[in-house]
Amino acid sequence: MSSRLIVxxxxxxxxxxxxxxxAGGLAVAVKAAMRNRTGVWFGWSGKINDDPAxxxxxxxxxxxxxxxxxxxxxxxxxxxxxxxxxxxxPILHYRxxxxxxxxxxxxxxxxxxxxxxxxxxxxIRDDDVIWVHDxxxxxxxxxxxxxxxxxxIGFFLHIPCAPPDIVQTLPHHEDIFGALTYYDLVGFQTExxxxxxxxxxxxxxxxxxxxxxxxxxxxxxxxxxxFPVGIETAAFARLSRFSMHSRCVEDVRxxxxxxxxxxxxxxxxYSKGILHRINAFDRFLDEHPEWRSKVVFLxxxxxxxxxxxxxxxxxxxxxxxxxxxxGRYGEADWTPLRYINRxxxxxxxAGLYRLADVALVTPLRDGMNLVAKxxxxxxxxxxxxxxxxxxxxxxxxxLDRALIVNxxxxxxxxxxxxxxxxxPLEERQRRHDPMMDHLLEYDIDHWAEExxxxxxxxxxxxxxxxxxxxxxxxSLGG
Ligand code: ADP
Ligand code: F6P
Numbered sequence: 001m002s003s004r005l006i007v008x009x010x011x012x013x014x015x016x017x018x019x020x021x022x023a024g025g026l027a028v029a030v031k032a033a034m035r036n037r038t039g040v041w042f043g044w045s046g047k048i049n050d051d052p053a054x055x056x057x058x059x060x061x062x063x064x065x066x067x068x069x070x071x072x073x074x075x076x077x078x079x080x081x082x083x084x085x086x087x088x089x090p091i092l093h094y095r096x097x098x099x100x101x102x103x104x105x106x107x108x109x110x111x112x113x114x115x116x117x118x119x120x121x122x123x124i125r126d127d128d129v130i131w132v133h134d135x136x137x138x139x140x141x142x143x144x145x146x147x148x149x150x151x152x153i154g155f156f157l158h159i160p161c162a163p164p165d166i167v168q169t170l171p172h173h174e175d176i177f178g179a180l181t182y183y184d185l186v187g188f189q190t191e192x193x194x195x196x197x198x199x200x201x202x203x204x205x206x207x208x209x210x211x212x213x214x215x216x217x218x219x220x221x222x223x224x225x226x227f228p229v230g231i232e233t234a235a236f237a238r239l240s241r242f243s244m245h246s247r248c249v250e251d252v253r254x255x256x257x258x259x260x261x262x263x264x265x266x267x268x269x270y271s272k273g274i275l276h277r278i279n280a281f282d283r284f285l286d287e288h289p290e291w292r293s294k295v296v297f298l299x300x301x302x303x304x305x306x307x308x309x310x311x312x313x314x315x316x317x318x319x320x321x322x323x324x325x326x327g328r329y330g331e332a333d334w335t336p337l338r339y340i341n342r343x344x345x346x347x348x349x350a351g352l353y354r355l356a357d358v359a360l361v362t363p364l365r366d367g368m369n370l371v372a373k374x375x376x377x378x379x380x381x382x383x384x385x386x387x388x389x390x391x392x393x394x395x396x397x398x399l400d401r402a403l404i405v406n407x408x409x410x411x412x413x414x415x416x417x418x419x420x421x422x423x424p425l426e427e428r429q430r431r432h433d434p435m436m437d438h439l440l441e442y443d444i445d446h447w448a449e450e451x452x453x454x455x456x457x458x459x460x461x462x463x464x465x466x467x468x469x470x471x472x473x474x475s476l477g478g
Contacts, residue, residue: 006124009133014066028231075112081307083101086100096170121144124149124151134159141179141180142179154184154452155185158189163199167196178204183222184458189368190394233373236374248348249351259294260295268314268315270364271364276410280362297336299322301341356385357421366390369394373399376399388420402435
C-alpha cells in the first residue's frame with residue numbers, strides 16, 4: 001500500500017454543500033494537487049468557536065479525508081488576523097513598514113501551531129508524507145518533531161520571501177523563520193525567494209550547498225528549492241471553451257455592445273496594486289480620448305481579511321477612485337469601470353477571462369499569481385487576448401512573453417494597455433503560444449510531483465546516512 005499524503009494548511013477547500021467559491025491561490029492549487037491522491041487535508045474549518053470539539057471534524061470525499069478544527073476568537077484574532085496577516089503577510093510582501101507586531105499575537109501564533117500539531121499528531125501514521133503550506137504554519141514541523149514524528153515533512157511558501165534585511169525586522173524572527181529548518185524540504189515559488197531565504201540563514205550558521213541547495217543548521221539538513229506553482233491548464237482551457245456559452249458570460253458579452261473588455265481579478269488586498277492599476281486606467285482614458293466609450297474595465301475583487309485596518313482602508317480608497325473615474329469619464333450609456341466585490345464560480349471566471357481582450361495583472365508583489373496563468377490558459381489560440389503583467393509577480397519569471405510592466409509607473413501601464421488593445425493578431429499569437437505550451441507542461445500535477453519527489457529524495461539521503469551509521473555501529477561493536 002503506498003503512503004498517504006497529509007496536507008496541512010490554514011485554509012482548507014473542504015467539500016461545501018453551499019457551493020461557495022473560495023478565492024485564494026493556495027486553496028485552488030492544493031485542491032487541484034489533491035485530485036487523484038489518497039490522503040488527508042487538515043486545517044482550519046473557517047469557523048470561530050469558543051468551545052471547539054476535541055476531535056477534528058472529518059468528511060470524506062473521493063479518496064481524501066478533510067479534517068478541520070474550529071478556532072477560538074482569541075486564536076482567530078492573534079494567530080490569523082494578528083501575526084499571520086498583520087505581521088508576516090506585510091513583511092514577506094516587502095512591506096515591513098506595515099507590520100503591527102505584538103507579543104500577544106506571536107504567543108497566539110505559536111499556540112495555534114501547537115494546537116494544529118496536537119490534533120494532527122493523532123492522525124499521523126508512520127509511513128505518511130506530510131506537506132505543510134504557507135506562512136501560517138512555519139513552526140509546525142518543529143512541533144511535530146517534538147512529538148516524535150520522524151516522517152518526511154515538506155513546507156511550501158505560497159507567498160514571496162523578502163530579503164533578509166526585511167525579514168529581520170520581525171521581532172524574534174529566528175523563532176519563526178529559523179523553525180523552517182525542521183522541515184526536510186522547503187519550497188518557494190521562485191529562485192529569488194529561495195535565495196532570499198538561504199541568505200537569511202547564512203548568519204545563523206547555515207552552510208549553503210550547490211544546486212539543489214542543502215543547508216545545514218545545528219546538524220539538521222534541509223533542502224531548499226524553487227517549485228513554481230502551476231494550474232490545471234488543460235482542464236481550465238476546456239472549461240473556458242465551454243463556459244463562453246454560459247448565461248452569465250453571454251449576458252456580459254451582450255452588455256459590452258461590441259466594446260473591448262479589460263479584466264482584473266484579485267482578492268481585495270493592498271499587495272495586488274489595484275489602486276495603482278485604476279490610476280493607470282485613469283491616465284489611459286485621459287491620454288487617449290479616442291478609446292473612451294470603446295472599452296470597459298471589469299475589476300472583480302472579492303473582499304478579504306476585512307477585519308484588518310489596511311484592508312478596510314484599501315476598500316475605501318478603491319471605491320472612491322472607481323466613483324471618481326466613472327463620474328469623470330462615464331456617459332449615460334457607458335460605465336468605464338465595473339467594480340464587483342463578489343466571488344464567482346470557476347466556470348464563470350474561465351468564461352470571462354476568455355471573453356476579455358486584455359488582463360491587467362499588476363500586483364506590487366505576489367508569490368506567483370494564478371490569475372495570470374488562468375487568463376493565459378483560458379484564451380482561444382486562434383484569437384488570444386493579451387496579458388499585461390507586473391514584473392513583481394512570481395509568474396513573470398515564466399510568462400515572459402506578456403507585456404511586463406512596473407506597476408508603480410502608471411505611464412508604462414497605460415502605454416501597455418494601449419499596446420495590448422491595439423496589438424495585431426499575429427503578435428498576440430506569437431506571444432501567447434509559447435506561454436500556453438509552457439503552462440501545459442508545467443501544470444499543477446508537475447508542481448506536486450516535483451515537490452513530492454524532491455521530498456522523497458531527502459528521505460532517501462537521510463535513509464542512506466542512517467544505514468551508514470548502522471553499518472558503523474555494527475563494525476564498531478564487532
Ligand atoms: P492569492 O492567492 O493572493 O489570492 P492568486 O492569483 O495566486 O492570488 O490566486 C487567486 C485564486 O483565487 C485564483 O485561482 C482565482 O481564480 C481565484 N479568485 C480570485 N478572485 C475570485 C473571485 N472573484 N471568484 C472566485 N475565485 C476567485
Ligand atoms: O496564496 C496566498 C494566500 O494567503 C493563501 O494562503 C490563502 O489561502 C489566500 O491567500 C487567501 O487568503 P485567506 O486564506 O486569508 O482568505
